[in-house]
Amino acid sequence: MSMTNNYELYKVFYWAAKTGSLSQAAKALYITQPSVSHAIKQLEDSFGITLFYRTSKGVSLTREGSLLYSYIEQSQIFISLAEEKMAALKNLDSGELRIGGSDSLFKHYLLPYLEEYHAKYPGIRLHLNHGTTPEVITFLKEGRIDLGVVRLPIVDPQLEVRESLQLQDCFVAGARYASLRDQTLSLRELLEYPVILFSRNSRARMTITELFQSYGYKLKPEIEVGSVDLLIEFARRGLGISYVTREFVSQELEDGSLFEIKLDVDIPPSHLGTMTMRNMPLSSAASRFVEMIG
Amino acid sequence: MSMTNNYELYKVFYWAAKTGSLSQAAKALYITQPSVSHAIKQLEDSFGITLFYRTSKGVSLTREGSLLYSYIEQSQIFISLAEEKMAALKNLDSGELRIGGSDSLFKHYLLPYLEEYHAKYPGIRLHLNHGTTPEVITFLKEGRIDLGVVRLPIVDPQLEVRESLQLQDCFVAGARYASLRDQTLSLRELLEYPVILFSRNSRARMTITELFQSYGYKLKPEIEVGSVDLLIEFARRGLGISYVTREFVSQELEDGSLFEIKLDVDIPPSHLGTMTMRNMPLSSAASRFVEMIG
DNA sequence: TATTGGTCATAGACATGGTCTATATCTCCT
DNA sequence: AGGAGATATAGACCATGTCTATGACCAATA
Structure with a gap:
């Protein structure tokens, strides 16, 4: 100088x-x-x-x-x-928005928002990074994404979490188990049927496993699959009873290819939320998106 | 904005x-x-x-x-x-200096200054533009040079003129006219010898022509040459008596190859000066040079 | 766990200096 | 000569950039 x-x-x-x-x-x-x-x-x-x-x-x-x-x-x-x-x-005429989450959430939850956002702000480039909840948290902390969309609860002092939607998980089956359509099963009775669960250590699977444990039962899946789509497909083909998020199979429930198994206990609802780094300012693009889905 | x-x-x-x-x-x-x-x-x-x-x-x-x-x-x-x-x-580490003047002035008057200036400020590029006095004035007004070095007087309200040196013009001859060495001639007597003048409408020639006119004589050169060097050379070879600037032939006067013709009237001294545009600021490079030769 | 030393943020006082108005000067053009 | 433009200058004013003092926070250390 x-x-x-x-x-x-x-x-x-x-x-x-x-x-x-x-x-x-x-x-x-x-x-x-x-x-x-x-x-x-x-x-x-x-x-x-x-x-x-x-x-x-x-x-x-x-x-x-x-x-x-x-x-x-x-x-x-x-x-x-x-x-x-x-x-x-x-003005959101340019920029980018990087979101982390699971494939299923992108497909079944975020898709309409992403479509709306993209239509409204075509100049913003979208980057979707899929991963498990711990992976998404890592992405966030490494600054590779602006926000993550995951199932709650998340407890991490570095993260700021906003609950955005309440979901209800449930067991569904296809025509093969049509006889169960009008019944109400207990957890013990359910265990007599082949159960299909998500394979990874997902929050949903942990939740339902804990529910069975709290009643003294152990939930052992007959089949484990790697994607929500397969959970649905397997149930439709009668390979067993799948544990899915009700809101994500609304299509199949409506057209009758799947039906919900009524249980005599309430499965606690699960919560969806967005998480961002606490004390880290959001970009205009990201905060607009959070606002939109909030 | x-x-x-x-x-x-x-x-x-x-x-x-x-x-x-x-x-x-x-x-x-x-x-x-x-x-x-x-x-x-x-x-x-x-x-x-x-x-x-x-x-x-x-x-x-x-x-x-x-x-x-x-x-x-x-x-x-x-x-x-x-x-x-x-x-x-x-700092005069870069830049350029554009000077206008006659060839003879560059050679016989400015050369040592230019050498000194260039040695001191090697980063400054020198541009020398030769021309007659009116041409140099035009260069100045067109902004093509920073300063001109010419014989005075110059009367132009747009120009700022600084007198820098007084010169004495004189008639010189070589060995052929050695008999004149100890004589003092009148203007009339001088006219009996072949006179060599600078060909162009130079200020020096105008001055001497007017001097003769003021005494009722008409000065007609036997030979006209286009450069000061030729004026000197012709005189040395005995082709006639040249009208030159004494300071520019000091070398020849000293070694005896030329001698000055003494006259019974005084030739008015001529003045050298630098001229620049009035109210136009000089570049650092130019003002330093003016200072140097001042 | 308390301490220390670093970071940036905030509040409020102060004074620098950028901006203003008013005026002068100059040149060109009518 | 006068007018209309340009830039330069002087001096007053006040906006705002800078300061001091302090707070809050974090990380490393004792």
Whole structure:
């Protein structure tokens, strides 16, 4: 930092040079002509170099002034671009939104919001990163995503969690078990049927396993599958009774390809929520999305 | 001018981003940390966008901040280059000096100064434009040269003229006319010998022609030549008596290859001077040169 | 667990300096 | 000569950038 000029002076210089008139520059900058005159004088004094020839019809650059202008012009161009870009980010005309979550949540929960968001803000690039809840938390902490959408509860002091939706998990079966349609089963009775569960250590599976345990039973799945779609498909084909989120099979429940098994105990509802880093500001794009699904 | 931020804020932003620390930025800018904090806040508020994550060990750019930085960095680079360039111009480490004048003046008068100047300021590029006095004046008015070196007087309200040296013109001859060495001639007697004059409408020729006229004589040259060097050479070879500037033939006068013809009237001295545009500031390079030869 | 030393944020006082108004000066053009 | 433009200058004012003092927070250390 050898020279330590007020950069504001360069803005004044730029407009004076560009318009060829201190008066015009003053108008462009919404200040008065003496202010411009003073600013240019400061700049000239600081360099010890005369930058403009003053004539009765305006000013024109000296050779030294022209040289300065060639640099300052470039500088101004970048600043203008920067300001345009920032405005675009603010208006959500550009930018990106990075969301972490499970495939099933993307497909069955977030999809409509993502469609709406994309339609509204086509300039925002969407990045979807799927993973388990712990993975999503890691993504968040590493700054690889702006927000995560997961099942609650999440307890982590670094995270800020907002509950957005309550879901009800349930057991469903297809035509093969049609006889169960009008019955109400106990947990013990249910265990006599082949149960299909999500394979990974998902929160839903942990919840239902704990429920059985609290009644003294052990829930052992006959089949484990890796995706919610397979849970649904297997149940429809009669391979067993799947534990799914009711809201995610509303289609199948409606068209009758699946039906819900009524139980004599209540399965506690599960909660969906968005999580972000606590004390970490959200981008405009992300906070708008959180707002939308909130 | 959509956005109208104080550009000074970008300087603060640049250093904060570059150092990753508001405190460090404060040191670099010779201001206090709260000032930096305040400046960054202003910038963020103006955009409505958070630019930095604040942690206990400094600050780091958000993605939006990084985007801004990529532009501002370029901008700062150009400003730095500009300031370096201006400093170089001021220090006379770079720049150019454009001088107009006659060939003979360059050779016989300016050469040593040009050598000294160039040795002292090797970064300054020299441009020498030769021409007659009227041509040099035109060059000046067209801005093609910084200063002209010519014989005075010059009367032009647009020009600022500084007299720098007084010269004495005289008639010289070589060995062929050795008999004249100890005589003192009148103008009339001189006319009986072949006179060699500079061909162009030079000020020197006008002066001597007028002198003869004022005594009722008409000076008709036997030979006209186009350069001062030829004036000297022709006189040495005995082709006639040349009208030259005494200071420009000091070498020949000393070694005896030429001698001055004494006259019974005084030839008025002629004056050399530099001329520049009045009310037009000189470049550092030019004013230093004027100073040097002054 | 308390301490220390670093970070940034905040509040309020102060003074620098940028901006204003008023006026002068100059040039060009009518 | 006068008018309409330009820039320069002077001096007053007040906005705002900067300061000091302090708080809150975090991390590493004793």
